[in-house]
Amino acid sequence: MTIRHHLPARLIRAYAAGSLPKSFATVVAAHISLCDECRAQLAAEEFAAGAVLDSLPPLYEPGDERLREALLARLDGAPHLPDEAPPAPMGIFPGPVVQALGGRPPRWRRLGGGIRQEILARDARGSVRLLHIPPGTAVPEHSHSGLELTLVLAGSFGDATGHYGAGDVEVADEGLAHAPVAGPGAPCICLAATDAPLRFRPLIPRLLQPLMRI
Ligand SMILES: [Zn+2]
Known part of the structure:
Protein backbone atom coordinates (compact mmCIF):
# COMPACT_ATOMS: atom_id res chain seq x y z
CA MET A 1 0.00 0.00 0.00
CA GLN A 99 -14.28 -2.29 16.48
CA ALA A 100 -16.89 0.20 15.21
CA LEU A 101 -18.65 -2.66 13.36
CA GLY A 102 -18.74 -4.75 16.53
CA GLY A 103 -16.64 -7.46 14.85
CA ARG A 104 -19.14 -8.34 12.11
CA PRO A 105 -19.14 -7.63 8.33
CA PRO A 106 -20.88 -4.38 7.20
CA ARG A 107 -24.66 -4.37 6.71
CA TRP A 108 -24.98 -2.27 3.57
CA ARG A 109 -28.08 -0.19 2.90
CA ARG A 110 -28.90 1.26 -0.51
CA LEU A 111 -28.61 5.02 -0.95
CA GLY A 112 -29.55 5.29 -4.63
CA GLY A 113 -27.27 5.49 -7.66
CA GLY A 114 -25.80 2.12 -6.66
CA ILE A 115 -24.16 3.69 -3.60
CA ARG A 116 -24.50 1.77 -0.34
CA GLN A 117 -23.64 2.75 3.20
CA GLU A 118 -23.64 1.66 6.81
CA ILE A 119 -23.74 4.35 9.47
CA LEU A 120 -21.35 3.19 12.21
CA ALA A 121 -22.02 5.95 14.72
CA ARG A 122 -23.95 9.17 14.77
CA ASP A 123 -24.46 11.79 17.47
CA ALA A 124 -24.69 15.55 17.90
CA ARG A 125 -20.96 15.91 17.26
CA GLY A 126 -20.98 14.12 13.91
CA SER A 127 -21.24 10.79 12.18
CA VAL A 128 -18.99 8.11 10.76
CA ARG A 129 -20.05 5.74 8.00
CA LEU A 130 -18.79 3.17 5.53
CA LEU A 131 -19.57 3.90 1.88
CA HIS A 132 -19.55 1.42 -1.01
CA ILE A 133 -19.46 3.24 -4.37
CA PRO A 134 -19.53 1.32 -7.69
CA PRO A 135 -16.62 2.01 -10.08
CA GLY A 136 -17.06 5.21 -12.11
CA THR A 137 -19.97 6.44 -9.97
CA ALA A 138 -20.12 10.06 -8.83
CA VAL A 139 -21.21 11.11 -5.36
CA PRO A 140 -23.48 14.18 -5.80
CA GLU A 141 -21.58 17.46 -5.54
CA HIS A 142 -21.57 18.79 -2.01
CA SER A 143 -19.83 21.26 0.24
CA HIS A 144 -19.36 21.18 3.99
CA SER A 145 -20.52 23.20 6.94
CA GLY A 146 -17.75 21.52 8.91
CA LEU A 147 -14.98 19.05 8.25
CA GLU A 148 -15.25 15.80 6.27
CA LEU A 149 -12.55 13.14 6.61
CA THR A 150 -12.54 10.27 4.10
CA LEU A 151 -10.23 7.27 4.28
CA VAL A 152 -10.11 4.91 1.28
CA LEU A 153 -10.13 1.23 2.30
CA ALA A 154 -10.40 -0.32 -1.20
CA GLY A 155 -10.58 0.96 -4.78
CA SER A 156 -10.08 4.68 -5.28
CA PHE A 157 -11.79 8.02 -5.90
CA GLY A 158 -10.82 11.32 -7.41
CA ASP A 159 -12.02 14.91 -7.25
CA ALA A 160 -10.62 18.36 -8.04
CA THR A 161 -8.07 18.00 -5.22
CA GLY A 162 -6.48 14.78 -6.48
CA HIS A 163 -6.63 11.00 -6.63
CA TYR A 164 -7.07 8.91 -3.49
CA GLY A 165 -6.18 5.20 -3.30
CA ALA A 166 -6.26 2.64 -0.48
CA GLY A 167 -4.91 4.12 2.75
CA ASP A 168 -5.17 7.74 1.53
CA VAL A 169 -7.15 10.23 3.58
CA GLU A 170 -8.86 13.34 2.21
CA VAL A 171 -9.54 16.29 4.50
CA ALA A 172 -12.33 18.46 3.07
CA ASP A 173 -13.28 21.61 4.93
CA GLU A 174 -15.76 24.42 4.50
CA GLY A 175 -13.92 25.87 1.51
CA LEU A 176 -14.24 22.78 -0.67
CA ALA A 177 -17.24 21.92 -2.85
CA HIS A 178 -16.53 18.62 -4.53
CA ALA A 179 -18.10 15.78 -6.47
CA PRO A 180 -15.93 12.71 -5.83
CA VAL A 181 -16.00 9.99 -8.53
CA ALA A 182 -15.04 6.39 -7.76
CA GLY A 183 -12.13 5.13 -9.88
CA PRO A 184 -12.54 2.42 -12.56
CA GLY A 185 -12.18 -1.31 -11.94
CA ALA A 186 -13.16 -1.98 -8.35
CA PRO A 187 -15.79 -0.44 -6.05
CA CYS A 188 -14.52 2.33 -3.80
CA ILE A 189 -15.05 1.38 -0.16
CA CYS A 190 -14.29 4.20 2.21
CA LEU A 191 -14.76 5.38 5.77
CA ALA A 192 -16.13 8.92 6.01
CA ALA A 193 -16.67 11.12 9.04
CA THR A 194 -18.32 14.53 9.29
CA ASP A 195 -18.94 16.91 12.17
CA ALA A 196 -21.89 18.63 10.43
CA PRO A 197 -24.39 17.69 7.68
CA LEU A 198 -23.16 17.94 4.07
CA ARG A 199 -24.63 20.61 1.77
CA PHE A 200 -25.70 19.30 -1.64
CA ARG A 201 -25.83 21.47 -4.77
CA PRO A 202 -28.26 19.55 -7.02
CA LEU A 203 -31.90 19.66 -5.94
CA ILE A 204 -32.64 15.92 -5.91
CA PRO A 205 -29.94 14.87 -3.44
CA ARG A 206 -31.01 17.78 -1.25
CA LEU A 207 -34.55 16.41 -1.19
CA LEU A 208 -33.23 12.93 -0.53
CA GLN A 209 -30.87 14.07 2.21
CA PRO A 210 -33.26 13.44 5.12
CA LEU A 211 -33.95 9.95 3.75
CA MET A 212 -30.27 9.20 3.17
CA ARG A 213 -29.41 10.60 6.59
CA ILE A 214 -26.23 12.28 5.36
ZN1 LIG B 1 -0.31 8.74 7.04
Whole structure:
Protein backbone atom coordinates (compact mmCIF):
# COMPACT_ATOMS: atom_id res chain seq x y z
CA MET A 1 0.00 0.00 0.00
CA THR A 2 1.54 3.31 -1.09
CA ILE A 3 -0.02 6.11 0.89
CA ARG A 4 0.21 9.58 -0.66
CA HIS A 5 -2.33 11.59 1.33
CA HIS A 6 -1.68 11.71 5.08
CA LEU A 7 -3.30 13.19 8.15
CA PRO A 8 -2.53 16.85 8.88
CA ALA A 9 -0.34 17.32 11.99
CA ARG A 10 -3.12 19.22 13.80
CA LEU A 11 -5.43 16.19 13.60
CA ILE A 12 -2.73 13.83 14.90
CA ARG A 13 -2.04 16.25 17.76
CA ALA A 14 -5.74 16.51 18.65
CA TYR A 15 -6.05 12.71 18.48
CA ALA A 16 -3.05 12.29 20.79
CA ALA A 17 -4.68 14.73 23.22
CA GLY A 18 -7.96 12.77 23.08
CA SER A 19 -9.84 15.90 21.99
CA LEU A 20 -11.28 14.71 18.65
CA PRO A 21 -14.97 13.85 18.32
CA LYS A 22 -15.38 10.06 18.18
CA SER A 23 -16.35 10.14 14.48
CA PHE A 24 -13.01 11.72 13.49
CA ALA A 25 -11.05 9.66 16.03
CA THR A 26 -12.26 6.46 14.28
CA VAL A 27 -10.95 7.66 10.89
CA VAL A 28 -7.66 8.89 12.39
CA ALA A 29 -7.14 5.60 14.27
CA ALA A 30 -7.93 3.61 11.10
CA HIS A 31 -5.43 5.61 8.99
CA ILE A 32 -2.76 5.38 11.68
CA SER A 33 -3.18 1.59 11.81
CA LEU A 34 -2.34 1.50 8.07
CA CYS A 35 0.35 4.21 7.92
CA ASP A 36 3.85 3.93 9.41
CA GLU A 37 4.54 7.62 8.80
CA CYS A 38 1.51 8.94 10.73
CA ARG A 39 2.01 6.28 13.43
CA ALA A 40 5.55 7.61 13.97
CA GLN A 41 4.20 11.16 14.15
CA LEU A 42 1.61 10.10 16.74
CA ALA A 43 4.38 8.51 18.84
CA ALA A 44 6.34 11.79 18.62
CA GLU A 45 3.28 13.79 19.71
CA GLU A 46 2.67 11.44 22.65
CA PHE A 47 6.35 11.65 23.63
CA ALA A 48 6.25 15.48 23.48
CA ALA A 49 3.06 15.57 25.57
CA GLY A 50 4.69 13.23 28.13
CA ALA A 51 7.81 15.43 28.28
CA VAL A 52 5.66 18.51 29.01
CA LEU A 53 3.86 16.67 31.83
CA ASP A 54 7.19 15.49 33.29
CA SER A 55 8.56 19.05 33.31
CA LEU A 56 5.64 20.43 35.37
CA PRO A 57 5.94 20.70 39.15
CA PRO A 58 3.95 18.00 40.97
CA LEU A 59 0.26 18.90 41.16
CA TYR A 60 -0.06 17.79 44.75
CA GLU A 61 2.27 16.98 47.60
CA PRO A 62 2.25 13.31 48.58
CA GLY A 63 -0.05 12.93 51.53
CA ASP A 64 -2.55 15.61 50.47
CA GLU A 65 -5.39 13.16 49.86
CA ARG A 66 -8.09 15.79 49.39
CA LEU A 67 -6.27 17.43 46.48
CA ARG A 68 -5.38 14.06 45.00
CA GLU A 69 -9.02 12.98 44.99
CA ALA A 70 -10.13 16.26 43.44
CA LEU A 71 -7.53 15.78 40.72
CA LEU A 72 -8.62 12.20 40.02
CA ALA A 73 -12.25 13.31 39.85
CA ARG A 74 -11.32 15.88 37.21
CA LEU A 75 -9.43 13.27 35.21
CA ASP A 76 -12.54 11.08 35.24
CA GLY A 77 -14.37 13.78 33.29
CA ALA A 78 -11.55 14.23 30.78
CA PRO A 79 -12.01 13.07 27.17
CA HIS A 80 -11.03 9.44 26.71
CA LEU A 81 -7.69 8.75 25.16
CA PRO A 82 -7.55 6.55 22.06
CA ASP A 83 -7.96 2.85 22.70
CA GLU A 84 -4.62 1.18 23.12
CA ALA A 85 -5.33 -2.08 21.33
CA PRO A 86 -8.09 -2.22 18.69
CA PRO A 87 -9.04 -5.68 17.37
CA ALA A 88 -7.20 -7.30 14.46
CA PRO A 89 -8.04 -6.16 10.91
CA MET A 90 -10.71 -8.11 9.00
CA GLY A 91 -10.00 -8.18 5.24
CA ILE A 92 -9.87 -4.56 4.06
CA PHE A 93 -11.25 -3.26 7.38
CA PRO A 94 -8.62 -1.98 9.83
CA GLY A 95 -8.94 -2.80 13.55
CA PRO A 96 -10.64 0.49 14.53
CA VAL A 97 -13.31 -0.12 11.83
CA VAL A 98 -13.78 -3.73 12.98
CA GLN A 99 -14.28 -2.29 16.48
CA ALA A 100 -16.89 0.20 15.21
CA LEU A 101 -18.65 -2.66 13.36
CA GLY A 102 -18.74 -4.75 16.53
CA GLY A 103 -16.64 -7.46 14.85
CA ARG A 104 -19.14 -8.34 12.11
CA PRO A 105 -19.14 -7.63 8.33
CA PRO A 106 -20.88 -4.38 7.20
CA ARG A 107 -24.66 -4.37 6.71
CA TRP A 108 -24.98 -2.27 3.57
CA ARG A 109 -28.08 -0.19 2.90
CA ARG A 110 -28.90 1.26 -0.51
CA LEU A 111 -28.61 5.02 -0.95
CA GLY A 112 -29.55 5.29 -4.63
CA GLY A 113 -27.27 5.49 -7.66
CA GLY A 114 -25.80 2.12 -6.66
CA ILE A 115 -24.16 3.69 -3.60
CA ARG A 116 -24.50 1.77 -0.34
CA GLN A 117 -23.64 2.75 3.20
CA GLU A 118 -23.64 1.66 6.81
CA ILE A 119 -23.74 4.35 9.47
CA LEU A 120 -21.35 3.19 12.21
CA ALA A 121 -22.02 5.95 14.72
CA ARG A 122 -23.95 9.17 14.77
CA ASP A 123 -24.46 11.79 17.47
CA ALA A 124 -24.69 15.55 17.90
CA ARG A 125 -20.96 15.91 17.26
CA GLY A 126 -20.98 14.12 13.91
CA SER A 127 -21.24 10.79 12.18
CA VAL A 128 -18.99 8.11 10.76
CA ARG A 129 -20.05 5.74 8.00
CA LEU A 130 -18.79 3.17 5.53
CA LEU A 131 -19.57 3.90 1.88
CA HIS A 132 -19.55 1.42 -1.01
CA ILE A 133 -19.46 3.24 -4.37
CA PRO A 134 -19.53 1.32 -7.69
CA PRO A 135 -16.62 2.01 -10.08
CA GLY A 136 -17.06 5.21 -12.11
CA THR A 137 -19.97 6.44 -9.97
CA ALA A 138 -20.12 10.06 -8.83
CA VAL A 139 -21.21 11.11 -5.36
CA PRO A 140 -23.48 14.18 -5.80
CA GLU A 141 -21.58 17.46 -5.54
CA HIS A 142 -21.57 18.79 -2.01
CA SER A 143 -19.83 21.26 0.24
CA HIS A 144 -19.36 21.18 3.99
CA SER A 145 -20.52 23.20 6.94
CA GLY A 146 -17.75 21.52 8.91
CA LEU A 147 -14.98 19.05 8.25
CA GLU A 148 -15.25 15.80 6.27
CA LEU A 149 -12.55 13.14 6.61
CA THR A 150 -12.54 10.27 4.10
CA LEU A 151 -10.23 7.27 4.28
CA VAL A 152 -10.11 4.91 1.28
CA LEU A 153 -10.13 1.23 2.30
CA ALA A 154 -10.40 -0.32 -1.20
CA GLY A 155 -10.58 0.96 -4.78
CA SER A 156 -10.08 4.68 -5.28
CA PHE A 157 -11.79 8.02 -5.90
CA GLY A 158 -10.82 11.32 -7.41
CA ASP A 159 -12.02 14.91 -7.25
CA ALA A 160 -10.62 18.36 -8.04
CA THR A 161 -8.07 18.00 -5.22
CA GLY A 162 -6.48 14.78 -6.48
CA HIS A 163 -6.63 11.00 -6.63
CA TYR A 164 -7.07 8.91 -3.49
CA GLY A 165 -6.18 5.20 -3.30
CA ALA A 166 -6.26 2.64 -0.48
CA GLY A 167 -4.91 4.12 2.75
CA ASP A 168 -5.17 7.74 1.53
CA VAL A 169 -7.15 10.23 3.58
CA GLU A 170 -8.86 13.34 2.21
CA VAL A 171 -9.54 16.29 4.50
CA ALA A 172 -12.33 18.46 3.07
CA ASP A 173 -13.28 21.61 4.93
CA GLU A 174 -15.76 24.42 4.50
CA GLY A 175 -13.92 25.87 1.51
CA LEU A 176 -14.24 22.78 -0.67
CA ALA A 177 -17.24 21.92 -2.85
CA HIS A 178 -16.53 18.62 -4.53
CA ALA A 179 -18.10 15.78 -6.47
CA PRO A 180 -15.93 12.71 -5.83
CA VAL A 181 -16.00 9.99 -8.53
CA ALA A 182 -15.04 6.39 -7.76
CA GLY A 183 -12.13 5.13 -9.88
CA PRO A 184 -12.54 2.42 -12.56
CA GLY A 185 -12.18 -1.31 -11.94
CA ALA A 186 -13.16 -1.98 -8.35
CA PRO A 187 -15.79 -0.44 -6.05
CA CYS A 188 -14.52 2.33 -3.80
CA ILE A 189 -15.05 1.38 -0.16
CA CYS A 190 -14.29 4.20 2.21
CA LEU A 191 -14.76 5.38 5.77
CA ALA A 192 -16.13 8.92 6.01
CA ALA A 193 -16.67 11.12 9.04
CA THR A 194 -18.32 14.53 9.29
CA ASP A 195 -18.94 16.91 12.17
CA ALA A 196 -21.89 18.63 10.43
CA PRO A 197 -24.39 17.69 7.68
CA LEU A 198 -23.16 17.94 4.07
CA ARG A 199 -24.63 20.61 1.77
CA PHE A 200 -25.70 19.30 -1.64
CA ARG A 201 -25.83 21.47 -4.77
CA PRO A 202 -28.26 19.55 -7.02
CA LEU A 203 -31.90 19.66 -5.94
CA ILE A 204 -32.64 15.92 -5.91
CA PRO A 205 -29.94 14.87 -3.44
CA ARG A 206 -31.01 17.78 -1.25
CA LEU A 207 -34.55 16.41 -1.19
CA LEU A 208 -33.23 12.93 -0.53
CA GLN A 209 -30.87 14.07 2.21
CA PRO A 210 -33.26 13.44 5.12
CA LEU A 211 -33.95 9.95 3.75
CA MET A 212 -30.27 9.20 3.17
CA ARG A 213 -29.41 10.60 6.59
CA ILE A 214 -26.23 12.28 5.36
ZN1 LIG B 1 -0.31 8.74 7.04
